[in-house]
Amino acid sequence: MAEKKRLLQILDLMKMLPRNNCKECGFKTCMAFATHVLREGTKPELCPYWQPEDLTFVKQSLADQGEETAYPDHLFSARKFVQGKIKDYDFAQVAERIGARFEPGAAGTDDCLIINLLERFYRVSKNDVEAVDGGEHDLWDHVLLYNYVAENGGRPLTGEWVPMESLPGSLAKRKAFVKGCEAKIAAAYTGKPEALKAALKVLKADFSELDSNAEVAAVFYPLPKIPFQILFWDADLDDGFPAQIKVLFDETVLDYLDIESLVFLGEKCAERLLELP
Numbered sequence: 001m002a003e004k005k006r007l008l009q010i011l012d013l014m015k016m017l018p019r020n021n022c023k024e025c026g027f028k029t030c031m032a033f034a035t036h037v038l039r040e041g042t043k044p045e046l047c048p049y050w051q052p053e054d055l056t057f058v059k060q061s062l063a064d065q066g067e068e069t070a071y072p073d074h075l076f077s078a079r080k081f082v083q084g085k086i087k088d089y090d091f092a093q094v095a096e097r098i099g100a101r102f103e104p105g106a107a108g109t110d111d112c113l114i115i116n117l118l119e120r121f122y123r124v125s126k127n128d129v130e131a132v133d134g135g136e137h138d139l140w141d142h143v144l145l146y147n148y149v150a151e152n153g154g155r156p157l158t159g160e161w162v163p164m165e166s167l168p169g170s171l172a173k174r175k176a177f178v179k180g181c182e183a184k185i186a187a188a189y190t191g192k193p194e195a196l197k198a199a200l201k202v203l204k205a206d207f208s209e210l211d212s213n214a215e216v217a218a219v220f221y222p223l224p225k226i227p228f229q230i231l232f233w234d235a236d237l238d239d240g241f242p243a244q245i246k247v248l249f250d251e252t253v254l255d256y257l258d259i260e261s262l263v264f265l266g267e268k269c270a271e272r273l274l275e276l277p
């Protein structure tokens, strides 16, 4: 069977670009430019700083992969759809409701929201998303952040913790959340509660005052108005029990994010916790 060809990724382009964010291409950052080249058909020649052989390679690869991209079509539609939902939003008002920082656009530029996603900061305008530090991000992050903005906040947090299975509409999603978030973290940190604590500290977790018998119990905020209470019981080798993670949410969580996006946020948390020391 023929080997499936590998599609160009944003990181591939970033390795070839100078990453100095000079804006000559018309985009604020090299990352934004690379994203638009891959996802929106922007011409790579707009950056004058490619090495000639890199430009040739990129153009050839884009021609070879044609309409094919690393993302499914529905993701582009989802982003367009949710961008449509927020087009009339007043970002100055939204900012307070979702715990973001409002950044008014200077002449000719869009108003933005600066949103903290797992201690990485993103600048979200109605047309685009960029990482404040110029770091890597992808279309899934865009859709997640736009969905968070589109929900436009809700009731104040109550401090009442609930499991996913008690949230409306969670029946079909619970399994995906366990697999993509809880089970992954539990497997990675089996026998390493101190390492989990250290990783959670990077995410500014609060370890105080939780009434739980878990070996690690903490609250952290993957998004500014969405706290996760994370509980970890290490494996019991004598009794043959594997390590276990349970995540609880504030009962208002669905005021801030739809259930699908919440599952994705759980996967992002696992991804982030697994890459931390």
Ligand code: SF4
Pocket (backbone or CB within 6 Å): 017, 018, 019, 020, 021, 022, 023, 024, 025, 026, 027, 028, 029, 030, 033, 034, 046, 047, 048, 049
């Ligand atoms: S012109 Fe090239 S180097 Fe400058 S911001 Fe655009 S992609 Fe980056």
